[in-house]
Amino acid sequence: MPDAPRPTLDTVAVATQDPGREQPWADLGLKADEYAEIREILGRRPTSSELAMYSVMWSEHCSYKSTKVHLKQFSEIPQETPVGKMLAGIGENAGVIDVGQGYAVTFKVESHNHPSFVEPYQGAATGIGGIVRDILAMGARPVAVMDPLRFGPLDEPDTHRVLPGIVAGVGGYGNCLGLPNIGGEAVFDETYLGNPLVNALCVGVLRHEDLHLAKASGVGNQVILYGARTGGDGIGGVSVLASETFDADGPAKRPSVQVGDPFMEKLLIECTLEIFAAGLVAGIQDLGGAGLSCATSELASAGDGGMHVELDRVPLRDSTLAPEEILMSESQERMMAVVEPADVEAFLAICAKWDVEAVVIGEVTDGERLIIDWHGQTVVDVPPRSVAHDGPTYNRPFARPSWQDALQADGAEKLARPATGDELRETVVRLAASPNLCDKSWITDQFDRYVLGNTVLAQPSDSGMIRIDEETNLGVAVSTDCNGRFAKLDPYAGAQLALAESYRNVATGGAKPLAISDCLNFGSPEDPDVMWQFAEACRGLKDGCLELGIPVTGGNVSLYNQTGETAILPTPVVAVLGVIEDVTKRTPTGFQAAGEAVFLLGETREELSGSEWASVVHGHLGGKPPVVDLAAEKALAELLAAGVGLLTSAHDLADGGLAQALVESALRHDVGVSVELAGDAFVGLFAESAGRVVVTVAAADGAALEALAAGHGVRATLLGTTGGDALEVAGQFTLPIAEVREAWSATLPAALA
Template sequence: MPDAPHLDTVATAETTPDTPLPYAELGMADDEYTRVREILGRRPTSAELAIYSVMWSEHCSYKSSKVHLRQFGEKAPQSDALLVGIGENAGVVDVGDGYAVTFKIESHNHPSYVEPHQGAATGVGGIVRDILTMGARPVAVLDALRFGPADAPDTRRVLPGVVSGISFYGNCLGLPNIGGELGFDAGYAANPLVNALCVGVMRHEDVKLAQAPGPGNKVVLFGATTGPDGIGGASVLASASFDDESHAKRPSVQVGDPFLEKLLIECSLELFREGLVVGIQDLGAAGVSCSTTELAAGGTGGMRIDLDRVPLRDSRLTPEEILMSESQERMMAIVEPDRLDAFMATCARWNILATEIGEVTDITAEEEKRGGRLVMSWHGETIVDLPPRTASDEGPVYHRPYSRPADQDALRENDPLRLRRPETDDELRDQVLRVLSAPGVCDPRWVTEQYDHYVRGNTVLATPDDGGMVRISEDTGRGVALATDGNGRYTRLDPYTGTQAGYAEAFRNVAATGARPLAVTNCLNFGSPEDPGVMWQFAESTRGLADACEVLGTPVTGGNVSFYNQTGETAIHPTPVIGVLGVIDDVTTRLRSSFSPDLDGAKIYLLGETRTELGGSAWADVVHGHLGGNPPRVDLTSEASLAEVLATAAEDGLATMAHDLSDGGLATALAESALRGGAGCDVWLDEPFTGLFSESAARAVVVARPGAEATLMGLCSRHGVLFTGIGTVGGDSLVVAHPKGGFEITLGELREAHASTLPGIFGDDG
């Protein structure tokens, strides 16, 4: 450790205004550093610079996205269900019977490329702690993954590690993985997207907030010790900026310990039950910098911290490194003095290290005007004295220039309607199998079988059903359903419509389980915000999502922005991943997405209108390697009507199964339903090519309960949903007939095409 006389103290900073600091190396622009000096009235100490650099990073401050994200609040629909909205660690919604649910999705893209296993594992751990800090018990996770071409060497390096990391961490925590997505595209080469969602359950009265009220209350750090892993991770920087070259090889990706996190979860929940916590925050991105500034800003605005008390697993860490470390499995609590002994005793019972490192302080009226006062000491010297709100809430806000990319019009004009279509039934049959076997459409079980879907015993639906569903408690039949969706091809063609299409698909997937969609979270994955074309994509995408949520009445409860997903000058497809949560009163009425032998002879209906819409479709991509034209039109009114039909059909027992139509159109939906249940189907299509491959939105395949066909038809009629009989369940083949002929594919052939792709690329052992 450095000796106290060599510390960069506040007193030193006041008398050495011209001492150079490595602000540029820490990602700060000249004007940002100038603003820090203006806030403090002097140059910052190196410790203060560490705090501002991570708290004003793109990841923590949303400085390039904030002006666009505001519309999620400005256009937010009125919802009595929303208990906690944007601004906290996660949103909270009322799901009835005194229960509340909190959920959120975040990215761990860059760490997962650098070190796939640990990057993905700690992504799961971080989002789980976000849910825990709201006072909830985490009950399930989902993941949305995108990789480069499946057969590319780099994908074969990254994907197995990412999957093993998610599996290892989630399975060790005992959390079921109930759904998500898996996609492949050349645009994600060297830029995988690893987005993790967690959902938790609590009673209304159990909600906790990130705040530090009450002067004299103690600040307690509990959980893992602080190490060198992940230093500067929030700003994608190495700790070497502050120290000599001996530190340069320290890991930039966090290292996770799920067994410690499991203990931390149970310990925290017991602390909550015993009323021993008045404020709570996890230590994720930006570590101690984030937890102290955000807790102080959310309370009185005053806090005093002794960094010497922070338990370390590497005694060489400097104060700056302690502040920037993103070591996992750590939490910070605000505890009343007379409850401190009880808090420590509870932590000891769970074998969780807990250390008092400071206290909440009162502030003067003058300090309040400045945003409070966060003071930190090291070896008895003051090395931080700053207004915490200026770090946590008042960072830079950029109005980045944006403009429509030069190639956007040419891309839209390259209509897939010009592509050669199959001319014979044999060609049509072959193309069905090609689409079904494509890496982004095929059976993802090589991945999903590595996850535990049913641990805890409350899983109702899980992969491969359209949405995951869990019962919220053993004492109720009430459940929540979740789905994540996004389509980078659609969004590349039209960011506004493409984002709405991804949202509509997640909305539809939740409805297809029989649940009613209630709220939204999002993970917005884009290239560099310094590129006006990328910012145009982002602006259009956020506008599209805000408008859609306003129409469908689902508030955005929170989320994440991930920028700089690009290689050189080439950005990924703009990929907003949308998570939708819905509620079902009785999980026993849920709808599955499979044809099963007991449905033999049951009638299959197509709900919704099919148009010739192939822009960004799986058919155009797989068969022709084509991207162009317009994505499918999004009719939000039709989506709402379809969702109401599906939820009512489940509630009233009018349908036995439902499967939404999306990637690959009707061809994929029929094949998946047949393979999931082990029963074939016989369908008639007036125009087979469009009927099989169109990706028109607001559509679903349903099987009516025998005897309920007329009632289901009447329900659709009342809601203006087109209701078309297309065939029956039965047999051991997918049989397609049309006016000029038809074809047949056995379930064995479908299974070989659908299930063999990923094992063939990554190996038979999942």
């Protein structure tokens, strides 16, 4: 039977002649005042294609309409790193940092939370694919990925549904691309039940002269779409767009989660890098959230003219797609390039070599409009900046929650504590086996950590480290961190504690921290409590970066992570990137040999609120988080850099305190340790004071370390000596390594078998 006839195409001419037509603006997530503003911008009602474009580009995910009033303060931070000027920053696909020797590194962390709840494997897989294309679009070769993850309680059925699929998606896509996964997190908390967080980070390397930006300049330059064909997957992945909104008689509602093809992406990477090397690109943009709507409007908005696109030239996997659907599709593995006419033939030839489909779909014009035609009829005629950059700005109300004071008054320091050596010993084992502190190799063993041959450090080291120059051994280290419990207790301090821990993790390997990217995961912006948390976290990050002297290169915001009235713990994930001149001289994580002196760097205070001990043993969350001393963090990082070659190992203290740091250091190479703690042994073992690292040196080098620490104003306390087959705390307990390893390693396999 012949296809049913489609409704009359809603062109600009039709929209002008039919101003009163009812349109599904509310179903697409637009507010009444937003729809009115679109009509005012255009001087008429929008066409259905224009309405679709505005709805998705003005969505929270794409426009940051509730958060940009707070994010703009990051521009107050000087755009200089400890090495040199940032080459590209906020507003680009990813930040680009000078790391010396003519090299630059680009990195960014983004979220793919909601798709990963709906369809765990594809949601997580396409999260990796999208962040990799962001890095590629800057002119860089992607060299590594990371995956900060958050799940509901480990014993919940829905965690068993989403976790295996998410982990398989991260590993499946990244492994097929041949990119090492060098770090991340897996954290469990009841607030993430129904709202798992799948944040994805990618690192890329380029020479300074290879930098590319997303802009469409040069009248007459051709616009080329290349990569996978456009299908119906991903429509509504960013907004609430569904196909039947526009065409009730058309195909059934399409899936909202994109479907990834990592082998196509691998071809796209190599093809694009060869195109860059040939000098054939004047501007480039990946197609991620909002698909062609985003790529066309952003390229035109950032350029010096307009753009004209023939939408019917777009290669399709589904010939029934309407123009609205083509514009909204978030099909993966696609890029858009702006190419000078003389270079088009060479561009297409390289694409053909890599078996990557490429089509000229438009050109840069001398006007100021983005015009999109469908079979000779104009369906979009808009000022591109109004779509891409000048969307609504909300000053949403926010206020310190009425419950915040009571929460902070309920400190964990009053909770019952273990009183004997046996009780301390049992607590060490219980924490080591807890979901947040246990062995994560069930997850990380699904990731290839060493492909490409340049991985220097990876899980479970404090940071991931990659060599970027095989002759000079120049390298970079990256870490991601956030303790959502601390952020709930005090979002300003919690954001700074996330920054400090990630900064410290990079420093423990001997790298110099340079810059940050962030992924700010919060509940509903319509809740004044949540908006206060967000505002405070942004203020904390800005003040923290100013004090540490490192810029924010860019990042991502994910809102509406909320089930009913229950928002997730505020989770401002902070990624810090650092540079190391010679990766062969990095400081490893974990005790390396017997007979070495063990020191604690930094100050321990009775800080137990928000701790893993309070959560695991008492199910308690209350009080104030540990004190943040960023000047001390900076001094500690400088000491760790100066100690490269002297230090034989270094491991930061965070969740679980000194006890967990000693457990992890001993388990790394089955090297025991004997320590003696002054004062309250419980506080010494389980307090989670920030700014601390446990390090080892050769026995003869203890005095040299103490002198180095004194010169940096950092307290160094001799704890004991490595060796044996147990973790011994003098006067308290002896815990065989084999026993704690059994408990530590059994948790995830037992739960997920």
